[in-house]
Amino acid sequence: MQVQGRHRAHDAIAEVVYLAQRGYEVVLEADIEACFDNIDHLALMDRLLARISDSTSWPW
Numbered sequence: 332m333q334v335q336g337r338h339r340a341h342d343a344i345a346e347v348v349y350l351a352q353r354g355y356e357v358v359l360e361a362d363i364e365a366c367f368d369n370i371d372h373l374a375l376m377d378r379l380l381a382r383i384s385d386s387t388s389w390p391w
Contacts, residue, residue: 347358
């Protein structure tokens with residue numbers, strides 16, 4: 332479940348209730364946006380390039 336921008340907190344609560352009624356027991360909430368602030372962009376792109384066979388769309 333992703334709650335951003337145009338979604339209201341009420342929508343998130345309704346989704347949690349809906350899933351709880353169907354047997355789900357755990358709710359996990361995480362904001363991972365800031366974790367990307369500390370990643371070396373060039374190193375990440377080099378690793379992605381090594382794993383993707385079609386490198387023609389990469390800008391470098």
